[in-house]
Amino acid sequence: MAEEQKEAKPKKRMTATKAAASIGPMVKEFITGTLQARAEGKQKLAYTFIVCHHEEIFRAMDVVPIWTENFAGICGAKRDAERFLQRAESLGLSRSLCTYALCGIGFDQWREELGQMPPDAPWGGMVKPDFMISSGQILCDPRSKWYQASQQFMPDVPIYNIDLPYPLFQRDQDHREVLGYYHRYIVKQLRGLVAFLEEQTKKKMDYDRLRELVDLSDRTWNLIEETYDLRKAIPCPMGTGDAMNTMVPINFMMATQKAYDFFVELKKELEEKIARGEGEVENEKYRLMWGGGLPSWFALTDFNYFNSKGASFPVETTYRMVAPLKEMDLPETKDPIEHLAWRWLGYWTFWYDKARKRPGSEPDVERLINRIEEYKIDGVVMHEAFSCRTWHVGLIWQLHQLAKIYKPIPVYVVGKDGKKEKVYRELPSLILESDIIDITSYSEVDTRNKIDAFIETLESIRMNRAA
Amino acid sequence: MTKVVILKEEIIASVVGPTGPEQRRLANKVMEETLRKASLSFPQITYIVSTGYGRINVPFSDRQVTEVTCHARGIVHLFSGARTIIDIGGQDSKGIKIDASGKVVDFVMNDKCAAGSGRFIEVIADTLGIPLDQVGALSLQSSHPVKISNICTIWAQQEVVSSLAEGVPVADLLAGIHYSLADRIVRMVSRLRVEDLVILTGGGAKNKGLIKALSEQLNRSVLVPPNPLITGALGAALIGKEMVEKARKNKTPIETRERVFKEVEIL
Amino acid sequence: MELTQGKALSTVERLYQDYGFRARELKGQGEKIIGYVCSFVPLELIKASGAIPFRIRGNIFEPITKGDTLLETIVCPYYRSCFDLSVKDKYEFLSGVVIPHGCDSMVRSFSTWSYGLPYSYFHFVNIPTVCEESSFEFFEEELNTFRKSLEKFFGKTITDEELSRVIRIYNENREKVRALYELRKADPPLISGTELTMTLTAGSSLPIEEANDLFDQVVAEVKARGSSPLKKGPRILIDGACLDHIELIKLVEDLGGHVVADAICNGARDHFPKTDVTLPPIKALSQRYLDKVNCPKTYRANKAGTFEGDIANRFGDIGAYAKEFKAEGAILYVYKYCDPFGFEVPARKAYYQSLNLPMLHLEDIYSAGTMGQLRTRIQAFLEMIG
Amino acid sequence: MILTLGIDIGSAQSKGMLLGEEGPLNSFECASGVDFKRTALRIQEELLSRSGKSLDEIKRTVATGYGSKSVVFADDMRPDIVCLAKGISSLLPTVRTLIDVGDLYTKILRTDGNGQVHNFLLSGKCAGGSGRILQVIAKVLQIKVEDIGELSLKSKKRVEFSTGCAVFAESEAISRLSQEVTKEDLLAGLHRALAAQFNSLAERVGIEMDVAMTGGGAKDIGLVQSFSEIRKHPILVPPNPQMTAALGAAIIARESLTG
Ligand SMILES: Nc1ncnc2c1ncn2[C@@H]1O[C@H](COP(=O)(O)OP(=O)(O)O)[C@@H](O)[C@H]1O
Ligand SMILES: Nc1ncnc2c1ncn2[C@@H]1O[C@H](COP(=O)(O)OP(=O)(O)O)[C@@H](O)[C@H]1O
Ligand code: SF4
Ligand code: SF4
Numbered sequence A: 001m002a003e004e005q006k007e008a009k010p011k012k013r014m015t016a017t018k019a020a021a022s023i024g025p026m027v028k029e030f031i032t033g034t035l036q037a038r039a040e041g042k043q044k045l046a047y048t049f050i051v052c053h054h055e056e057i058f059r060a061m062d063v064v065p066i067w068t069e070n071f072a073g074i075c076g077a078k079r080d081a082e083r084f085l086q087r088a089e090s091l092g093l094s095r096s097l098c099t100y101a102l103c104g105i106g107f108d109q110w111r112e113e114l115g116q117m118p119p120d121a122p123w124g125g126m127v128k129p130d131f132m133i134s135s136g137q138i139l140c141d142p143r144s145k146w147y148q149a150s151q152q153f154m155p156d157v158p159i160y161n162i163d164l165p166y167p168l169f170q171r172d173q174d175h176r177e178v179l180g181y182y183h184r185y186i187v188k189q190l191r192g193l194v195a196f197l198e199e200q201t202k203k204k205m206d207y208d209r210l211r212e213l214v215d216l217s218d219r220t221w222n223l224i225e226e227t228y229d230l231r232k233a234i235p236c237p238m239g240t241g242d243a244m245n246t247m248v249p250i251n252f253m254m255a256t257q258k259a260y261d262f263f264v265e266l267k268k269e270l271e272e273k274i275a276r277g278e279g280e281v282e283n284e285k286y287r288l289m290w291g292g293g294l295p296s297w298f299a300l301t302d303f304n305y306f307n308s309k310g311a312s313f314p315v316e317t318t319y320r321m322v323a324p325l326k327e328m329d330l331p332e333t334k335d336p337i338e339h340l341a342w343r344w345l346g347y348w349t350f351w352y353d354k355a356r357k358r359p360g361s362e363p364d365v366e367r368l369i370n371r372i373e374e375y376k377i378d379g380v381v382m383h384e385a386f387s388c389r390t391w392h393v394g395l396i397w398q399l400h401q402l403a404k405i406y407k408p409i410p411v412y413v414v415g416k417d418g419k420k421e422k423v424y425r426e427l428p429s430l431i432l433e434s435d436i437i438d439i440t441s442y443s444e445v446d447t448r449n450k451i452d453a454f455i456e457t458l459e460s461i462r463m464n465r466a467a
Numbered sequence B: 001m002t003k004v005v006i007l008k009e010e011i012i013a014s015v016v017g018p019t020g021p022e023q024r025r026l027a028n029k030v031m032e033e034t035l036r037k038a039s040l041s042f043p044q045i046t047y048i049v050s051t052g053y054g055r056i057n058v059p060f061s062d063r064q065v066t067e068v069t070c071h072a073r074g075i076v077h078l079f080s081g082a083r084t085i086i087d088i089g090g091q092d093s094k095g096i097k098i099d100a101s102g103k104v105v106d107f108v109m110n111d112k113c114a115a116g117s118g119r120f121i122e123v124i125a126d127t128l129g130i131p132l133d134q135v136g137a138l139s140l141q142s143s144h145p146v147k148i149s150n151i152c153t154i155w156a157q158q159e160v161v162s163s164l165a166e167g168v169p170v171a172d173l174l175a176g177i178h179y180s181l182a183d184r185i186v187r188m189v190s191r192l193r194v195e196d197l198v199i200l201t202g203g204g205a206k207n208k209g210l211i212k213a214l215s216e217q218l219n220r221s222v223l224v225p226p227n228p229l230i231t232g233a234l235g236a237a238l239i240g241k242e243m244v245e246k247a248r249k250n251k252t253p254i255e256t257r258e259r260v261f262k263e264v265e266i267l
Numbered sequence C: 001m002e003l004t005q006g007k008a009l010s011t012v013e014r015l016y017q018d019y020g021f022r023a024r025e026l027k028g029q030g031e032k033i034i035g036y037v038c039s040f041v042p043l044e045l046i047k048a049s050g051a052i053p054f055r056i057r058g059n060i061f062e063p064i065t066k067g068d069t070l071l072e073t074i075v076c077p078y079y080r081s082c083f084d085l086s087v088k089d090k091y092e093f094l095s096g097v098v099i100p101h102g103c104d105s106m107v108r109s110f111s112t113w114s115y116g117l118p119y120s121y122f123h124f125v126n127i128p129t130v131c132e133e134s135s136f137e138f139f140e141e142e143l144n145t146f147r148k149s150l151e152k153f154f155g156k157t158i159t160d161e162e163l164s165r166v167i168r169i170y171n172e173n174r175e176k177v178r179a180l181y182e183l184r185k186a187d188p189p190l191i192s193g194t195e196l197t198m199t200l201t202a203g204s205s206l207p208i209e210e211a212n213d214l215f216d217q218v219v220a221e222v223k224a225r226g227s228s229p230l231k232k233g234p235r236i237l238i239d240g241a242c243l244d245h246i247e248l249i250k251l252v253e254d255l256g257g258h259v260v261a262d263a264i265c266n267g268a269r270d271h272f273p274k275t276d277v278t279l280p281p282i283k284a285l286s287q288r289y290l291d292k293v294n295c296p297k298t299y300r301a302n303k304a305g306t307f308e309g310d311i312a313n314r315f316g317d318i319g320a321y322a323k324e325f326k327a328e329g330a331i332l333y334v335y336k337y338c339d340p341f342g343f344e345v346p347a348r349k350a351y352y353q354s355l356n357l358p359m360l361h362l363e364d365i366y367s368a369g370t371m372g373q374l375r376t377r378i379q380a381f382l383e384m385i386g
Numbered sequence D: 001m002i003l004t005l006g007i008d009i010g011s012a013q014s015k016g017m018l019l020g021e022e023g024p025l026n027s028f029e030c031a032s033g034v035d036f037k038r039t040a041l042r043i044q045e046e047l048l049s050r051s052g053k054s055l056d057e058i059k060r061t062v063a064t065g066y067g068s069k070s071v072v073f074a075d076d077m078r079p080d081i082v083c084l085a086k087g088i089s090s091l092l093p094t095v096r097t098l099i100d101v102g103d104l105y106t107k108i109l110r111t112d113g114n115g116q117v118h119n120f121l122l123s124g125k126c127a128g129g130s131g132r133i134l135q136v137i138a139k140v141l142q143i144k145v146e147d148i149g150e151l152s153l154k155s156k157k158r159v160e161f162s163t164g165c166a167v168f169a170e171s172e173a174i175s176r177l178s179q180e181v182t183k184e185d186l187l188a189g190l191h192r193a194l195a196a197q198f199n200s201l202a203e204r205v206g207i208e209m210d211v212a213m214t215g216g217g218a219k220d221i222g223l224v225q226s227f228s229e230i231r232k233h234p235i236l237v238p239p240n241p242q243m244t245a246a247l248g249a250a251i252i253a254r255e256s257l258t259g
């Protein structure tokens, strides 16, 4: 095996909020927590994925989640993913596949081969789980294939694969017609998970506790919505760079009091900043939306670079894995599992009705349009990470469609006769191309070059804007 | 490079000549020279096997066999204990896995991107104006290899030029280039689960800097045949010899082409 | 090709080369043609609605151009080619397209297809990822949704009787495909791999009855050869996903090998499993497509608790084909960016090792331009096992 | 006289444009060589001596291009995208879409005749689809880069050429030639393959008429024609297309003087 190669340590990203700065230690804490739990041996540990709406079940059963995507992201952010990616490649896995998964599989293979953590494993490493909960959902293939591939190196660790489909948006089909059987299926799948966990932990589910936890996460959802809405302020008090930190409690700490408290604090901090007129950047010139794509974890300082040019990011579509519950109109139920299933469907179909009303629209496009308006956005930035199709296919088309159906910006240009004439231009957009954790796909010079040119584009649109 | 090996029991003659745009004519030339060296006439050659990227462009060959098989054959002949072969040529690079009986059991190759082949070093050496046979030694003088951040040969070439202008010592650049190539090669061959003995062959094996970088990154020692350029041709000759012997034993006819040099006009 | 080509095989060749010409003719006669991709779309439903299912193909000789302007290049190259041809109006005769939940490439680009193409009918069929009681129930409902959507589009009820009749016709088709595969068992095979794949591909562009006739004719014509005019050579099994062209197989055969078996979507994976005619039709279809189409997309739990047991369970069918058709080597052919198959490469490698069957793994893009690079690898592999 | 200077240090060629009050005074181009700093100085000197001007008349210098960092005496550094838009708008104000075929990159941008960029895209980190491949092929064919264009127009039967690697293009070309393919047909095939790549990049940005090509690659009429065939409309090329960014830089320098 190649001698381990570490990239130069990345520079620390400056955060705009204290809350975001406090995330690092929190992540470290829950990773150390898994190591400790393994050492104590009292709780069962499970590999699992984010965005499955099943944390409440985990926590109610006292099962400790090991977030495998999170660990891969940490390796990426520490610029220490390469050696694990190479391991995976040497097993025959293509770099074109989800590099989170590759990093995880490479790590698992190494740990199992050694019988202990690979040398210098980031933050102590990812412990061997008691079982793995994968998720065959319509969201992504790697979530169903990853653990199956890892199982090659730990065949005694069982997998439970919860299937969590949701109806895809189809223009001429009302999703309400099918929600019923989707819901029945998801409920059965989640009950299957409960049964699996009961068997593994030899404990019975405490449904009262589950109900409390579901209620807690519902309240957290609403609180997150309120908190993030504050970013509509001009200047914007917190940007996407910080949100890539504050996504941690949303995605890895749901159904904990800690997550709730975190957003109470963050909300207070943002309100104070707004009262002082303090923005993410000192002199806010452009308001941008991170309109698609997971970030390059090893290059979060690019957000600082944007900031240094007067660009702030009041909103992003990425990792905001909550939506306003009160607008979802979820059926009443006392059964927490049924509620989780409705919430799951409610989340994914959130933009469907709105999209159906606007010709040529589609939920993802609709979400862009709404956010552009609500947050007064001047330009859209997207990231196309080559290894993940889930969040990165469809972006070009969304921009195309946005240009087609969303109100264009009137600008003056020099016409054929040399005189100024008014034409209409679409909202400026920038697509960055790299990866989530594979640093070999990234070039800082290139990226910054593109950012420079994009900022100039924004400036020129502003200057030529016909009043 | 075009290489010719003439084999009886042992190698009678071998010649290495450049592969230019005019491959066929060159194959002729190198062949002629080898015959001269061996004091043989063309018709005296019983059987001819061609291999390599240009194997189909050898007008007088009786049979074409891939480099994978030929290199393996040649190396096993030289090192009976070989288990992993890394061949670094100017047109591609490959890893070949051999079992205890000397059979090829798996292989990987890269012929898509020049940055994973010996060409990478050739291009950089050319840019720096350093003869190819000196780059290896020079790179060994480096105490601080620089990291080459571009993968693409052409971008790396440009990077090297800029670094040079910034005063980075040539030796450090060269060392960086060698590590960068070795890294890509090791990544590729690690799919085979590398086992000892590891033999490095092809033109890349003439480069001490590359040998060092490879063995460091593989964490193993790497052996090199005395004349690494010709192992493919040697393997081809060995395969030819076996085929003839087998045919003679089974009394089946040996089909060969006419032993004449056809001048081929390309440009 | 050293094989004689009679009337049936030259029809096959024409249908293969000018893919879709028969469908275009039928459209001219007022028939409705519905395009589909992947092995997961229950064609029986389309047929029972009165339309003709037509498998959308890519073309490895055609550079992807227009498609790239709407779809990211991180979509699997085969699927990009299908999309590219569609936006270039190669399949203008279609009335609609059905796309199943086969893989991320399909799911994530559904919007792009449904807005980028002018067809009036689009439908997405969700396929469960697991194979359990609840997923069969769900899938039956999903199939009924598909049925309703077809009924609405064509203004025609699909009766259970009609569906049962169509299921039987499709089962016949699968038997005929089996008969074609039987011709591969001789050594050297009576039918070349190129001919067989061309025949199946041609079939996927025809109404099922015409495909059935054609397959009968091909079987008769090839049987009439008596003995194989081919030279003996290594017998190869091809494993992988969507392989809808003959170039790879031709390459193997040009280099002296014979493709005698496969585990690909356009081959055994799709064409072998039959539908149980004793069950109510929708139930039977849900079982066939979810359980019997052995695709890596469908998660099958490791019941054995050991890795060996797991791979035997997941890939047993491949081993059975290898044995039945006496394969001596396997080529695992996977496209770059293909998630379902890409993640299985290490396990499949281990499986072939457990069978003692040499395997060559090729990662490829969907382009005739790479065939030169594949040539050296395949030749070396044949030398290795030969 | 108030002069401004635009310097574009490309990876292959470096270009300088000296701008007077009435318009361009002089331009100069040379190989970038190894020492970009020296090259930049040389361009400055050459332009001054050719125009009979003195250094203190240059009131502002803007550098751009791959090696812009090395122009130590420049007052400002601007992205090449921005300079290209400025340059093309002054040369051909009706141009809305520009394809710049440089040595390492191909850049596509949309502009508005005012010299403002509205959208852009760069080719990736593999030199396979950039101007360099033309040089590589010229070397194999033993012809001058300047002659590629004319020669390719003589082609009667274009071959399929897969532009993968710019370096291995050499061996692909060689093996094609030994299959009795003519130089003309080979070049035409290469042009077609490149043009197809440009087209899909351009389509992503969205093409608005008029369309122009610049950069060293635009000197290749075969390439321009090939692109025009794919697009099915004419492609404009300014005189000295490789100078566009340098001109733009000089204009930007002037504009920042006049405010
Ligand atoms: N004397 C030398 N010293 C160092 N490297 C060399 C030498 N000769 C050849 N090489 C390397 O070997 C490569 C050519 O290897 P070769 O096996 O001849 O390839 P091919 O058969 O593909 O032409 C060159 O690209 C270069 O990197
Ligand atoms: N007459 C020509 N015909 C074809 N290509 C040319 C010609 N002149 C220059 N080129 C190509 O243009 C490229 C240089 O373009 P240029 O715009 O100067 O690039 P850069 O600014 O990136 O150095 C070279 O790679 C060369 O191959
Ligand atoms: S959503 Fe993307 S990044 Fe996340 S696991 Fe799936 S493929 Fe990987
Ligand atoms: S080859 Fe793989 S990724 Fe492509 S369409 Fe088929 S299953 Fe999907």
Ligand code: SF4
Residues within 6 Å of the ligand: B112, B113, B114, B115, B151, B152, B153, B154, B155, D125, D126, D127, D128, D164, D165, D166, D167, D168
């Ligand atoms: S990256 Fe560079 S060396 Fe590699 S294929 Fe592309 S042009 Fe060739």
